[in-house]
Amino acid sequence: MAEPPVIIWEEEVKSVLRYMDLVPRLEDALGKFSRRDSAAVLQPVRTAVPLQKHSGFMGLMPTYMENDGVLSTKFVCYYNRERGSTLPAVQATVVLLDPELGNVKAVMGGEVITAMRTAALLMAPGAEVLAILGTGRQALSHFNVFTEMFSFKEVRVWSRTKEEVARFVRSAGGGVRGCGSAEEAVRGADVIVTVTRSTEPVLFGQWVKAGAHVAAVGACRPDWRELDDVLMQSAVVYVDSREGALSESGDVILSGAEVFAELGDVINGTKPAEREKTTVFKSLGMGVEDAVSAQLAHPGGFLDHRLKAARSQSRTLQVQHGAHQDDRHRGAVMSDLFNPLQQEHGDWISVHGMAAAFLLEYNAIKKLSNKPGKRLCGSHYITVHFLLTFWLGAVTELITTLTASSNTVFRPRCVRAEHSRTVLRSVTVCSRGVRSGVGTPGPPGPVSCNF
Numbered sequence: 001m002a003e004p005p006v007i008i009w010e011e012e013v014k015s016v017l018r019y020m021d022l023v024p025r026l027e028d029a030l031g032k033f034s035r036r037d038s039a040a041v042l043q044p045v046r047t048a049v050p051l052q053k054h055s056g057f058m059g060l061m062p063t064y065m066e067n068d069g070v071l072s073t074k075f076v077c078y079y080n081r082e083r084g085s086t087l088p089a090v091q092a093t094v095v096l097l098d099p100e101l102g103n104v105k106a107v108m109g110g111e112v113i114t115a116m117r118t119a120a121l122l123m124a125p126g127a128e129v130l131a132i133l134g135t136g137r138q139a140l141s142h143f144n145v146f147t148e149m150f151s152f153k154e155v156r157v158w159s160r161t162k163e164e165v166a167r168f169v170r171s172a173g174g175g176v177r178g179c180g181s182a183e184e185a186v187r188g189a190d191v192i193v194t195v196t197r198s199t200e201p202v203l204f205g206q207w208v209k210a211g212a213h214v215a216a217v218g219a220c221r222p223d224w225r226e227l228d229d230v231l232m233q234s235a236v237v238y239v240d241s242r243e244g245a246l247s248e249s250g251d252v253i254l255s256g257a258e259v260f261a262e263l264g265d266v267i268n269g270t271k272p273a274e275r276e277k278t279t280v281f282k283s284l285g286m287g288v289e290d291a292v293s294a295q296l297a298h299p300g301g302f303l304d305h306r307l308k309a310a311r312s313q314s315r316t317l318q319v320q321h322g323a324h325q326d327d328r329h330r331g332a333v334m335s336d337l338f339n340p341l342q343q344e345h346g347d348w349i350s351v352h353g354m355a356a357a358f359l360l361e362y363n364a365i366k367k368l369s370n371k372p373g374k375r376l377c378g379s380h381y382i383t384v385h386f387l388l389t390f391w392l393g394a395v396t397e398l399i400t401t402l403t404a405s406s407n408t409v410f411r412p413r414c415v416r417a418e419h420s421r422t423v424l425r426s427v428t429v430c431s432r433g434v435r436s437g438v439g440t441p442g443p444p445g446p447v448s449c450n451f
């Protein structure tokens with residue numbers, strides 16, 4: 001009998017995956033993919049189901065690596081959100097299956113995997129000026145990996161919303177220059193990363209310095225663009241998958257640009273990295289990248305020890321799983337925070353409710369006591385009533401809360417939190433602490449696929 005599937009939450013994936021483990025496996029996988037050996041990697045072009053209402057799509061990204069015993073698929077939903085929306089543009093889940101039996105082994109959060117495996121492929125040794133167009137989730141993961149990996153003299157960022165540029169500059173912790181226009185950001189830059197949800201060009205060839213490297217990450221539908229024709233036609237164009245680019249990339253299809261090579265060809269040494277020329281890497285994302293990332297992070301996998309540690313830590317921290325993880329999406333996170341807060345501190349909240357009720361009672365009795373012909377001594381009544389009923393009630397409520405949140409048979413099923421040492425421990429602060437810095441990678445590993 002097959003084991004039931006394991007669920008690996010986004011926070012756990014984040015604690016487990018490190019670039020130093022991921023990068024060599026991604027290289028290996030891309031190399032295998034480009035050899036078109038079907039026993040090594042079988043990965044059809046993503047199936048995209050349009051979500052017209054949201055100008056988005058649901059992508060299905062299956063992969064089979066027969067030799068490595070990996071069978072997986074990612075579901076990724078992309079939404080072209082309204083400007084100013086705090087909801088995430090990309091939500092993803094990776095499902096790992098047992099290739100022998102066909103049962104699901106693990107279901108894991110796919111957003112950290114998507115952010116890390118995409119950023120990990122874009123490298124630029126010897127570059128001095130980095131420009132990033134866009135300030136969202138991918139912008140952050142690219143910024144993190146690039147600045148960990150290389151010593152840029154200058155990092156510039158632009159986005160269409162001024163406040164978002166300021167937020168990005170703040171969260172980057174200094175050393176980043178916010179720019180008022182895309183042109184200002186990219187003029188003279190050695191490496192340019194485009195990570196927007198734009199469907200029209202945001203980067204124009206006439207701004208791009210000769211010999212620069214462009215990593216074009218957005219525009220993943222056949223009629224969407226981030227780069228103009230001038231740039232596409234004058235640069236040496238690399239892609240992750242030829243078939244993918246020719247069916248999904250508006251920048252490639254609509255410009256008619258020739259695809260020079262896949263990244264895997266450069267890794268395999270069958271095509272050169274044209275370092276002296278202006279290069280564009282048009283990234284669309286591949287299922288095989290998700291497959292090797294998920295294989296690393298799943299129980300019994302290479303990083304099992306980290307997963308175990310992450311699991312025991314997340315139990316201690318009582319993280320509410322499945323939440324959006326970027327501070328930027330705080331609006332969505334708030335509802336997440338409120339639920340555990342209510343569940344764990346419901347009794348504490350009711351103590352406050354009692355106090356309010358007694359205040360009302362106090363006022364009512366006081367008014368009654370002041371009436372002519374009164375028979376009640378208000379202050380005595382209030383003292384006795386307050387001391388006995390209120391404090392006894394409060395202590396009882398506290399004991400109830402501790403018992404209900406304990407790791408004992410007395411804990412009701414509806415209480416998800418584990419025993420808390422301090423009844424007033426703030427779930428909000430704890431969860432924020434864990435969430436902040438999501439997308440921040442660990443130390444990067446060796447990379448051989450350099451432009």
Ligand SMILES: NC(=O)C1=CN([C@@H]2O[C@H](COP(=O)(O)OP(=O)(O)OC[C@H]3O[C@@H](n4cnc5c(N)ncnc54)[C@H](OP(=O)(O)O)[C@@H]3O)[C@@H](O)[C@H]2O)C=CC1
Nearest residue numbers: 089134135136137138161195196197198218219283284285
């Ligand atoms: N190649 C790959 O493997 C992957 C590609 N992607 C792609 O990367 C891109 C970024 O994703 P992600 O960071 O998650 O998205 P986010 O929503 O987090 O960030 C998107 C950024 O694009 C900006 N933007 C949106 N519309 C426009 C526009 N019309 N013109 C200029 N800027 C715009 C937003 O600005 P504002 O804040 O003003 O709205 C924001 O800065 C997407 O296109 C996504 O499809 C994502 C995952 C993997």
Ligand SMILES: O=C([O-])C1=[NH+]CCC1
Nearest residue numbers: 076114220284285286
């Ligand atoms: O590969 C991926 O997951 C995606 N590519 C574009 C949007 C999401």
